[in-house]
Amino acid sequence: MPQTDVIIIGSGLAALSTAYHLRHKHITMITKSSWVTSNSMLAQGGIAAAVHHRDSWKSHFADTLVAGCYHNNETNVEYLVQDGPSSILEWCERGMNFDYDEKGELLLGKEGAHTHHRIIHAGGDATGKELTKFLYQATRSSINLIENELVIDLIIKNGQCLGVYTKNKQGEIEQYLASKTIIASGGCGAVYGHTSNADVITGDGIAMAYRAGAEIADMEFIQFHPTMLHIDRKCVGLISEAVRGEGATLINQNGKVFMNDLHHQGDLAPRDVVSRAIFDEMKKGNTIYLDISMIANFTTRFPTISKLCREHKIDLASGKIPVAPGMHFLMGGILTNDKGETSIPNLFAVGEAACTGVHGANRLASNSLLEGLVFGKRIAEYISTLSFDREYFFNEVPSMYQTEIELPNKKEIQEIMTKYVGIQRTENDLLYAVKWFESYKDQVSFWDFNVKDFTIEQIEVINMLTIGWIISSSALTRTESRGGHFRLDFPESNDQIWRQKYVIRTKDEMQVEV
Structure with a gap:
């Protein structure tokens, strides 16, 4: 059966970041669908990093704690915000093209609960897609990528993780052995009816870690994104928080602005606050819109969102986009330390599947892509210091019964x-x-x-x-x-x-x- 140094479950930004920094090892990356099908590819907003000279990691740190309601692991938050700027710079040096202003400086936006303009974009509102594609191209030659194969369980022997079982589309069971296994399979958005997540995000990695005996934490903390495109009582796509960062306001069908009376940051309050406010308005029978009439060149600034609206016959000239909250991000997951280690030896987790505590009870906007970059590198550098034993054999199929x-x-x-x-x-x-x-x-x-x-x-x-x-x-x-x-x-x-x-x-x- 196949043996490798590292198995990575998933193909999003956290998986690719980890793989890039482990490219000197033999890596097998297994994804249940195509590598282009991930939440990372859908991320519109951007990456939060204190790169401006008037900003600081301490300010980013404080904003992260406030948004997270002080439930955060403060040590891991420090790693996140301190390493963020250098991580962005490193990818720029490797050729990643972010958006720049007319002076040739990074174009920085502002989003909910941030006190500074620190959101870095690529392709306007296609940051996740552009960055994930770039990392994939930088990584593809150094990994063995297996697509359209579902990892169904972890191989656990004597309390240690030895690899994974998979099932392909033909229903055949495969076994892959590895010295280290990394779960980077994302969150669990598809367990909710209204979600911004890809429909393949069914919580597989967290569920299999639970079955294997790994510790799972903070699963009650679910972030609902306030503004999903709402058509015929269905959420059909995401309207980035960056739209409100550019000045858009939430109104009801009568044109009434309601967030200013509820929070000092108004429409840019933390996501949990805004989502509950919209939910309360909808319970009163109100329809909620984003008023975008004040944003010049909206279609140029937000090409992905504009395309989505056109597909659903929304007249952007009216200046109003119908919105409602939907499940967006899981703050909890497989409990890890700052090096990605779980409670099971040789099993690691990174990205949304992991619970590092950086997001606390509510994720600060645009910290998720940053987490994938920073902790992907951090975990890879730690794993590189460990011993790798590939001289083992395992050939035990789960007991069968009907x-x-x-x-x-x-x-x-x-x-x-x-x-x-x-x-x-x-x-x-x-x-x-x-x-x-x-x-x-x-x-x-x-x-x-x-x-x-x-x-x-x-x-x-x-x-x-x-x-x-x-x-x-x-x-x-x-x-x-x-x-x-x-x-x-x-x-x-x-x-x-x-x-x-x-x-x-x-x-x-x-x-x-x-």
Whole structure:
């Protein structure tokens, strides 16, 4: 069976950044779809970095903590914001073309909860796409890329990770062995009905890490992006926060501006604040729009968004874009230290799949691409110092059995999550969601099922059930409101528990850690 130095699960920016800095090793990158299908490719906003002489990493640090409601791992935030500017400069020196102003300086935008203009763009509103493509071209010759193959479980022997099991489109099981395995599979946006995420983001990496016994933390903290294009009661695409950074305002159907009365930063308040405000307006029966009438040359500044609006027959000349919140980013994930190490030896995680604590309870806008670059490099440099043992053998297929099961479809899971574990939560709603997810445990254990017996579609559903149960259980346990977790029955933050992390391990064990 194939043996390699490093297996990387996923093909987004965090995966590619890690692979680039490990290119002296033998790397196998496995992605369930095509490498172009990732949340990184969809990222419009940009990369936050304190590159301007009037800005500082300390200001970026403070903004990150405020947005994260002080639930952040402050040491890891320091790594993020201190290494950010040099990381941007390094990629510029390698030939990455960001957007510049007429003076030849980086064109810096402003987004929600930032106190400075520090958002770096590429291609206007196609930053993620341009940067991911550039990293792919810089990395492709040094990796063995396997596309359209789903990693279905980790190979664990004597408490260590030895590689992965996969299933291809023909339903065939493969095994890949590696000295180090890195999960960079992204978050879990597809467990919600309205999301900015790619539809392949079903939480697979986090679910398989959970089954293997890795510690999972902060899963109750879900960021809902305030402004997704809202057509016929459906969210059909993202309207970047950079639009509000350029001066756009949120209004209702009567033209009333409502954010200025709710937060001192108005339309550029933290995302959790803005999302809840829009949600409250919609509960009153109001329709919400972004007023873009004050933005000159909108189609030039935002070509991706303009194309999206034209495809859905939105008349930009009217100056109004209909919007609503949708699931955008997971602050939690597989618990790691500052070097990407999980609680399982030889298993690492990076990007949205990982919980480094840099985002706290609510991610600061445009810190996600930065995290992929900074921690991808950081993890790679650490792994390069470790010993690599490829003289091992493993040839054990999971035990096989046949069973009849009845699983929900993806839409049913999405409806439960959207209705009961959404922007606003209550104990009764969360109890209902937890019991609904647990009703499937008699048929499919969340921690011990035979992957060979299920189709790819069924495995994705099981992963979504696992993630849904973890999120709803974590949300039920946290009896306060903080960042992306808002409880109507506990609307205030609780200073006695604000630093507590709810760490879930296998066999339903949940432990509170400070």
